[in-house]
Amino acid sequence: MNSDSASLIGDNRRLAFDLDDEQLAVLDQADRFARNELYGLSERMDAEEWWPPDAFAKIGDNGLFGVTIPDEYGGAGMDLMAAGLVLQGLGRWNHALALAWLAHENLCTNNIYRNGNEAQRRKYLPGLCSGRMIGALGLTEPGAGSDALGSMRTTARRDGDHYVLNGSKIYITNGPIADVLLIYAKTDKAKGAHGISAFIVEKDFPGFRVAQKLEKMGYRGSQTGELVFEECRVPAENLVGVENRGIAIVMSGLDLERAMVSPLCLAIAERALQLSVDYAQVRQQFGKPIGSFQMVQSMLAEMYVAVETMRTFTYRTLAAAAQLEVGGGGRGDIHMLTAASVMYAAEACHAVLDKAVQVHGGSGYIWESEINRLYRSVKLMEIGAGTTEVRKMIIAGELLKDMNRDG
Numbered sequence: 001m002n003s004d005s006a007s008l009i010g011d012n013r014r015l016a017f018d019l020d021d022e023q024l025a026v027l028d029q030a031d032r033f034a035r036n037e038l039y040g041l042s043e044r045m046d047a048e049e050w051w052p053p054d055a056f057a058k059i060g061d062n063g064l065f066g067v068t069i070p071d072e073y074g075g076a077g078m079d080l081m082a083a084g085l086v087l088q089g090l091g092r093w094n095h096a097l098a099l100a101w102l103a104h105e106n107l108c109t110n111n112i113y114r115n116g117n118e119a120q121r122r123k124y125l126p127g128l129c130s131g132r133m134i135g136a137l138g139l140t141e142p143g144a145g146s147d148a149l150g151s152m153r154t155t156a157r158r159d160g161d162h163y164v165l166n167g168s169k170i171y172i173t174n175g176p177i178a179d180v181l182l183i184y185a186k187t188d189k190a191k192g193a194h195g196i197s198a199f200i201v202e203k204d205f206p207g208f209r210v211a212q213k214l215e216k217m218g219y220r221g222s223q224t225g226e227l228v229f230e231e232c233r234v235p236a237e238n239l240v241g242v243e244n245r246g247i248a249i250v251m252s253g254l255d256l257e258r259a260m261v262s263p264l265c266l267a268i269a270e271r272a273l274q275l276s277v278d279y280a281q282v283r284q285q286f287g288k289p290i291g292s293f294q295m296v297q298s299m300l301a302e303m304y305v306a307v308e309t310m311r312t313f314t315y316r317t318l319a320a321a322a323q324l325e326v327g328g329g330g331r332g333d334i335h336m337l338t339a340a341s342v343m344y345a346a347e348a349c350h351a352v353l354d355k356a357v358q359v360h361g362g363s364g365y366i367w368e369s370e371i372n373r374l375y376r377s378v379k380l381m382e383i384g385a386g387t388t389e390v391r392k393m394i395i396a397g398e399l400l401k402d403m404n405r406d407g
C-alpha cells in the first residue's frame with residue numbers, strides 16, 4: 001500500500017491555485033494530520049466495520065472540529081469553505097472517518113450552531129467541537145427516504161415540559177455511537193411538511209435506543225444504524241427553533257450538506273488518481289510499465305480532467321454556500337447550485353473509480369486493496385443527501401419554476 005510516493009495529492013500549492021494562503025494552510029494541515037494519524041486506521045475499519053475509539057478526540061485535539069463554530073463555543077471561527085477543505089484533507093486518507101466527520105460536524109454541530117438558541121449552543125457545542133461528544137442527524141426513516149418530509153412518521157407530542165417522540169430513523173451515520181442527535185419529527189401531522197420540528201436528543205434520554213448497527217458495502221467503519229424512539233422524553237428546551245418550523249432547518253441544512261459532500265467526492269477521486277498514476281509506473285506488462293500504453297494513458301488523462309473539473313465546481317459551490325443566511329436556501333440559485341455540484345461530483349467520482357480499478361486490473365478487484373475499498377464506497381455519494389434523481393428534480397424544478405408557477 002502506497003501512502004507517500006507521489007506528489008500528486010501532496011502538493012496542494014501546485015494543484016489549488018484558486019485557494020489563498022490561509023485556505024491552503026487549512027487543507028495542508030488536515031491532509032498532513034490525516035495522512036499521519038488516520039490513514040493507518042482505514043484498513044481495519046474496512047475489514048471489521050471497526051470504529052477507532054480515540055479518533056474523534058484526536059481530530060478535536062488537532063482543531064479539526066468546529067471549523068465553522070465561533071471561538072467562544074470552542075470552534076475555529078472559519079467558514080464553510082474552510083470546513084470543506086478540512087473534509088477534503090481528511091477524505092484523501094480515511095474516507096470513512098471523513099464521512100463520520102461530515103455527519104458530526106456539518107449535519108449536527110453546524111446545524112445546532114445555526115439554528116439553536118444560546119443555551120443550546122453553550123450546552124452542546126464545546127463537547128462537539130472537542131470531539132469528546134459525537135453528533136448525528138436523523139431525518140431518513142424506513143418509509144421516508146427521498147420523500148423525507150412528506151412521508152415522515154416519527155411524531156413528537158407536547159407533554160408538560162417535555163416532548164414525547166415515537167418512531168424510527170434509519171441509515172443514520174454515527175447513529176450507533178452518537179451522544180447528541182438532531183432529530184426531526186412531526187409535531188402537527190395535519191400540516192404535513194409544515195408540521196415538522198427539530199429536537200436535540202441525548203443518547204441517555206429514556207425511550208431512545210439503537211435498534212441495529214448496519215453492515216455496509218463501503219465507507220465501512222463509519223457507523224450507520226437504525227434508531228428507535230418509544231415514548232422518548234425530550235425536554236421542551238431541546239426544541240431547536242420554533243415548533244412546526246423545522247422545514248427551514250431541514251432545507252437549509254440539506255443545501256449546506258450537498259455543498260459539503262462534493263469535497264469528499266473530490267478527495268476520494270484525487271486519491272484514486274494518485275494510486276493509479278503510481279500503479280501505472282510500477283506495473284510491467286509486455287516488458288514495459290503499463291503507463292507507457294496509450295489506452296492506459298487515456299484513462300489517466302480522463303481521470304485527471306474529472307478531478308480538476310470537480311475541484312473547480314466544488315470550490316465555487318462551497319464559496320457560494322458559505323454566504324447562506326440562517327434559514328436560507330431550500331430554493332433558488334443556491335438550492336440548484338448545491339444539488340448540481342454534488343450530482344456532478346458524485347457521478348464524476350464514480351467514473352474516476354471505475355477507471356482506477358480498470359488501471360489496477362485484477363489487483364483492483366481484490367477486496368483488501370485500497371482502490372477496491374474506495375470503489376466500494378463511492379456509490380453512496382449518488383444516494384445520500386438526496387439521490388441523483390432527487391438532485392435532478394431540484395435542478396429541473398428551479399429551471400422550470402415559472403412554468404410550474406404559471407401552470
Ligand SMILES: Cc1cc2nc3c(=O)[nH]c(=O)nc-3n(C[C@H](O)[C@H](O)[C@H](O)COP(=O)(O)OP(=O)(O)OC[C@H]3O[C@@H](n4cnc5c(N)ncnc54)[C@H](O)[C@@H]3O)c2cc1C
Pocket residue numbers: 103137138139140144145146147170171172173174216219224380383384385386387388389390
Ligand atoms: C451509508 C448511508 C448513510 C446515511 N446517512 C444518513 C444520515 O446520517 N442521516 C439521514 O437522515 N439519512 C442518512 N442516509 C439516508 C439517505 O439520505 C437516503 O438513503 C436517501 O435519501 C435515499 O432514500 P432511500 O434510501 O429511502 O431511497 P428511496 O427514496 O426509496 O429511493 C429509491 C430509488 O427511487 C428513486 N426515487 C424516489 N423518488 C423518486 C421520484 N420522485 N422520482 C424519481 N426517482 C425517485 C430514488 O432516486 C432511488 O433511485 C444515509 C444513507 C446511507 C446508505
